[in-house]
Amino acid sequence: MQVNTTIRDKEVRVIDVDGTQLGVMSANEALNIADDRKLDLVKISPRAVPPVCKIMDYGKYKFEQAKREKEAKKKQHIIEIKEIRLSLGIDTHDFLTKVTHAQRFIKGLNKVKVSIRFKGREMGHPDQGYAMMQKFAESCSEFAAVEKPAKLEGRNMLMFLAPKSKKQ
Numbered sequence: 001m002q003v004n005t006t007i008r009d010k011e012v013r014v015i016d017v018d019g020t021q022l023g024v025m026s027a028n029e030a031l032n033i034a035d036d037r038k039l040d041l042v043k044i045s046p047r048a049v050p051p052v053c054k055i056m057d058y059g060k061y062k063f064e065q066a067k068r069e070k071e072a073k074k075k076q077h078i079i080e081i082k083e084i085r086l087s088l089g090i091d092t093h094d095f096l097t098k099v100t101h102a103q104r105f106i107k108g109l110n111k112v113k114v115s116i117r118f119k120g121r122e123m124g125h126p127d128q129g130y131a132m133m134q135k136f137a138e139s140c141s142e143f144a145a146v147e148k149p150a151k152l153e154g155r156n157m158l159m160f161l162a163p164k165s166k167k168q
Contacts, residue, residue, distance in 0.1 A: 002043040003058050004031060007051075012043070015054045024050055081160075083113045086136065088128050099139045102161065106144045112161040119155075129157045137161070 002008075007027050014022040014030045017039065022030075027041075034041040034055045042061070045052035082105040084098050102112045114136055116129045133150035140161055148160040 002046070004034070004041055007031070007041060007043050007053065009043075009051050011050045012053045013048070013050050014041075015044075015052065017055055027053075030055075077109055080110045081113050082110050083115060086114060086116045086132055088116065088118070088122050088125070088132060090132070095136075095139075099136065102136075102140050103143055106140070106161065106163045109163055111147065111163075112140075112144065114150075114159045114161065116157040117155060118157070123155065126152050126157065133157060133159045 009027050011024055012027050012030055013024050014033070016022055017037075022033070030053055031041050037055065039055050040058035041053050042056055042058055043051055043053050084102055084105075086095070086098060090098075102114070105112050114133065116132060118126070118129065122128075129152070130150055137144075137146050137150075137159065143164060144161040145164045146159065147162040148158070150157055150159040
């Protein structure tokens with residue numbers, strides 16, 4: 001944003017502090033008006049013909065803008081991806097423990113990446129991996145939705161779960 005003496009245009013359209021238009025005038029005239037009021041001349045629309053400048057307190061404007069950005073940053077939630085690893089020979093209790101962990105992650109509004117790593121001869125039985133993923137998705141169905149269904153990528157099978165939206 002160009003401010004005060006960095007504005008090099010010959011003519012500019014000037015808008016006052018309260019939003020009223022003062023008209024088209026030379027940049028020096030507009031700068032003199034801003035100096036008389038102890039404010040800054042700020043170019044707000046450089047592509048317009050002639051460019052539009054506004055008389056304002058630029059320091060106050062920058063402060064309020066930084067304050068708004070800080071407030072918006074407080075309210076945003078960064079979604080993390082937590083990983084849960086399963087195996088084809090997982091026992092029932094271990095499976096339920098993994099489901100509990102997934103539930104805790106999803107209640108924290110995080111996404112869950114469920115993976116199965118196939119070792120050795122397990123590569124010959126991807127159908128068992130799909131069945132395990134389907135069983136896990138059904139166990140988590142009351143609190144999570146499948147974002148990406150199970151897919152075999154090399155020796156790993158991956159599936160992504162996300163928190164169910166409030167609309168459902």
